[in-house]
Amino acid sequence: MLGITQEELAEESGVGRASINRLERGMEGKTRTRDAVQRALEARGVRFIGASKDSAGGVLLPPDPARPAALEATRPD
Template structure:
């Protein structure tokens, strides 16, 4: 299993896609409160983070793992 996304990556991905908290929550089938809690840095269940990550990847984001330069986000071509 690949590494889980960070709260910072979630915020960057959402901004890059132009998604609000509500839109991401709808795509990931979680509550808006769950997205907000994750982005504040609260710990969530791994399957919830997977749902957020999958929704963002399906919407067109690619997550870049920590490789010495910091974890990041880029838009898929």
């Protein structure tokens, strides 16, 4: 969703690409690995929303820089 490769995320987080691959496949992973990946994603603007009694939690992606330009291009004047 961010348009980055596993290799880029591995480099930015300081963990191996195989670890990124395992996390993407839904495997649990070590706490320090998950934390490092989360920090790398947060540095790219991803916000993690913790679970609560009313919500399962989730993530918010950063704004897509292409979106405002696309909306402006289709806006009637």
